[in-house]
Amino acid sequence: MSSLNLVEVLQVSKSFYKGFGWKPILKDIDFTICEGEFVILRGENGAGKSTLLSLIMGLLQPSSGEIKLMNLSPQLPESKNRVGVVLQEANVPKNLKVRELIQLVQSYYPSPVPTEEILKKVNLQEMQDAWTTSLSGGQKQRLYFALALVGNPELLILDEPTRNLDEKGYEEFWTQIKSCRDQEVTILMVTNNQSDWREIDQLSTRTVNLQKISEEFEGRQLVEVTSLTEFSLEQNRATNTSEKSSVLQAQNTSYALQEQIWAEMLQLLRTPGFLFGIFLLAGLTAILPYPVESAKQTLVYLSGVILLTVAIDRLGGRVAFERAEGWLKFLRTTPLSPTTYITAKILTTLAVCAFSLMSIFILAIWKNGVQINSSELLFISLSLILGVIPFAILGLGLSYLIDPKSYNSISAVTIIIGLLTCGSIPLPKPQLSQDLVAFSPFYHYRQLMAWSAGLDHDGQLWLHLLWLLWSSITFGFLAIWAYKRDQVVL
Amino acid sequence: MPSTPNDASQSADLVQQPSDALLDQAREREGDLARDLEAEDLKVTLTSRLPSFRLSRLILGGLLLLGIVATFFLLTKGSEFCFLSTCNDIQPATQSTEAGQFWAFTGGTSTLVVLTIFMGVSLLPAIGISTVIWYLMHLSL
Numbered sequence: 001m002s003s004l005n006l007v008e009v010l011q012v013s014k015s016f017y018k019g020f021g022w023k024p025i026l027k028d029i030d031f032t033i034c035e036g037e038f039v040i041l042r043g044e045n046g047a048g049k050s051t052l053l054s055l056i057m058g059l060l061q062p063s064s065g066e067i068k069l070m071n072l073s074p075q076l077p078e079s080k081n082r083v084g085v086v087l088q089e090a091n092v093p094k095n096l097k098v099r100e101l102i103q104l105v106q107s108y109y110p111s112p113v114p115t116e117e118i119l120k121k122v123n124l125q126e127m128q129d130a131w132t133t134s135l136s137g138g139q140k141q142r143l144y145f146a147l148a149l150v151g152n153p154e155l156l157i158l159d160e161p162t163r164n165l166d167e168k169g170y171e172e173f174w175t176q177i178k179s180c181r182d183q184e185v186t187i188l189m190v191t192n193n194q195s196d197w198r199e200i201d202q203l204s205t206r207t208v209n210l211q212k213i214s215e216e217f218e219g220r221q222l223v224e225v226t227s228l229t230e231f232s233l234e235q236n237r238a239t240n241t242s243e244k245s246s247v248l249q250a251q252n253t254s255y256a257l258q259e260q261i262w263a264e265m266l267q268l269l270r271t272p273g274f275l276f277g278i279f280l281l282a283g284l285t286a287i288l289p290y291p292v293e294s295a296k297q298t299l300v301y302l303s304g305v306i307l308l309t310v311a312i313d314r315l316g317g318r319v320a321f322e323r324a325e326g327w328l329k330f331l332r333t334t335p336l337s338p339t340t341y342i343t344a345k346i347l348t349t350l351a352v353c354a355f356s357l358m359s360i361f362i363l364a365i366w367k368n369g370v371q372i373n374s375s376e377l378l379f380i381s382l383s384l385i386l387g388v389i390p391f392a393i394l395g396l397g398l399s400y401l402i403d404p405k406s407y408n409s410i411s412a413v414t415i416i417i418g419l420l421t422c423g424s425i426p427l428p429k430p431q432l433s434q435d436l437v438a439f440s441p442f443y444h445y446r447q448l449m450a451w452s453a454g455l456d457h458d459g460q461l462w463l464h465l466l467w468l469l470w471s472s473i474t475f476g477f478l479a480i481w482a483y484k485r486d487q488v489v490l
Numbered sequence: 491m492p493s494t495p496n497d498a499s500q501s502a503d504l505v506q507q508p509s510d511a512l513l514d515q516a517r518e519r520e521g522d523l524a525r526d527l528e529a530e531d532l533k534v535t536l537t538s539r540l541p542s543f544r545l546s547r548l549i550l551g552g553l554l555l556l557g558i559v560a561t562f563f564l565l566t567k568g569s570e571f572c573f574l575s576t577c578n579d580i581q582p583a584t585q586s587t588e589a590g591q592f593w594a595f596t597g598g599t600s601t602l603v604v605l606t607i608f609m610g611v612s613l614l615p616a617i618g619i620s621t622v623i624w625y626l627m628h629l630s631l
Contacts, residue, residue: 273611273612273614273615274612274614276614276615276618277612277613277614277615277616277617277618278614280614280615280618280619281614281617281618281621284618284621284622284625302621305617305621306617309613309614309617310614312613313612313613313614317612317613408606408607408610408612408613409606409607411613412602412603412605412606412607412613412616412617413603415602415613415617416599416602416603419595419599420595425591425592425595470554470557473554474554477550477554
C-alpha cells in the first residue's frame, strides 16, 4: 500500500434497503487518488457519485470492501486533519456570523489558516460580520469553500462546488483552485456543470466516469476515462514529503471544546423561542397561585417537568435540528470528534438546566415565600439534574433515530407519556395499568424528586436510583446504535 | 486494478478534450474488458457480520433485562410496594379529584399536541403554554 495514496477505495460495494430489497448503488469499486492529482468524478444522476464521496469522507460505511483516507479509516476524526470538503447539501448554523463560524471551524483543525487570510481568499471580508442566513447563494457557496480551506488542506473534496456561483464568484473559485494546484493540493471534484470543463481541461490530471447500475448493467461500474494533463507520479513523489506528515498531528481538543461551547451559548442566546420558553416556565412558578401547604411539592414537580423539557429539547432537539440542516453532516467531514461535539452539548445543557432551576427557585422563594434553605436547595437541584440524565440520553437517541423534522412532535409525545406514567395522574382501571407505571423511568424520577425534597414517597430510594441507572444504560445503547445506524442509512 | 495517471497519459493524443466521443471510446474499451471478465462474480457482497452482532446484542439485551428485573424483585422483597398486585392506588385520591385531574391532564396534553404537532411550536414554549392550561383547569375543576 503506497503512502502516496491519499484515498484508497478497495473492492467497495454499497447497497441501500429500498422497497422490499437491497438496491446496489456501488459495486466492487477500486479507486485510488495519489498526492498531487486533480481527479474529476463524473456520472449521470443516481450513478452514486455522492455516495462514493460520502464513503470516502466516512459519512457512510460500505456494505463491503475497505476505504482509507490519508492511510487511516475515514471513520477516525484524525483522518480529516488535512482534508477540506464542500458538500452538495449542507447548511451552516443560522445564528452565527460569518467570522464566528470560520473561527469555530478553525478550532477543529491542528494547523488552521488565519481568519483574515481565509476571508481574503474567498473575498468575504466585507461580509465577515453578516449573519450566515443573510448571504446570497453565491456568497454561501464561497463561505462553504472558505470552510473547506480553513484547515490548510492537503486534500480537497468538492461536490458540485460551482453550483449557485455568480460570474464573479465563479472566477474567484477557479483562481483559488489554481492557487491550490500551485501549492500541490490534491483535489477530488464532482461536477456536472458544463462550464467547468474549460478550466478542468487545463488543470485536472484524471477523469473518472461512474456508471449507473441498472438491470442491463454489465462490466465495471467505474471507468478511468482519461488523463487530461501530464502527471508524473515520480515527479510528484520527490516534492511531497516534508509538510505532508501532519495528518496525525494532534488536534487541540480543549480549544475545540471551548469554541464549540462558546458557539452553542451564542446560538442559545440568539434563539428567542427557547429563551421565551425558559422564562415562561420559570415565571409560572411565581405567577401561578398555588396553596401554601403544597407550595414545595408544586415547585419541585414543576421544576422536574421543566428540567425534563429543557434536557430533551436542548440536547436531542439541537442534534436533530443540526442533522436536519445538514450541519452535522458537515461536522463529520471535519476532525471534530463526536465526543467533543456531544460533550459541548451536554455541558451547555447542564448549564441551561442549572440556570433554569436557579431562576425557578429564586422566583418561587421571592414571590411565593416558599420555605426552603440553601443546602436543601442544592440537594434538590443535584437530584433533579442527576435524575434527568437518562431522559437527556433518550432524547439524544431519538434525535439520531427518527426523522429530524418529527423530533419536536415525538419529544412532546414522550413528555406526555412521562406525565402519564410518573404516578401523579390517576389511571383508569384495571389495577394492572397502575401497577405497570412502576416500570416507567419517569415514575422513578418523580419518586427521586419527592425523596430529595422530603415529600411523601414510597421509601424505595435504591430501587429508583438503580432503575434510573438501568434506564441510562439502555438509552445509552439505544443512542449508540442509532448513531451507528445513521452512518449506514444516511 | 485502478489505472494510474501514467497509464492514462499514454494516450495523450486522445486526452485533450473530455468529449463524448472520447467517453464512448473509453466505454467501448472497458466494455471489452468486461466481456473478458464475464465469468467474474459481480454480485454485491453484503456484510455477513450482522448475525454475530445480533447475537451479542441479544445477549447484552438479555443480561440488561435480567439485571433490571432482578433489581426490581430484590429491592421490593418484603416491602409493601405495589407491583402487579391489587394493593392501593399509587396516588390515593378521591373520586372527584381524580376526574378533575384527568380533565386537567387531558386539556394540558391536548394543548401540547396541537401546539407541537399541528402548529409546529417549539417544545419549550409549548410546554409552558400547556402547563398554564393544565394548571388553570386543575384549579377550576
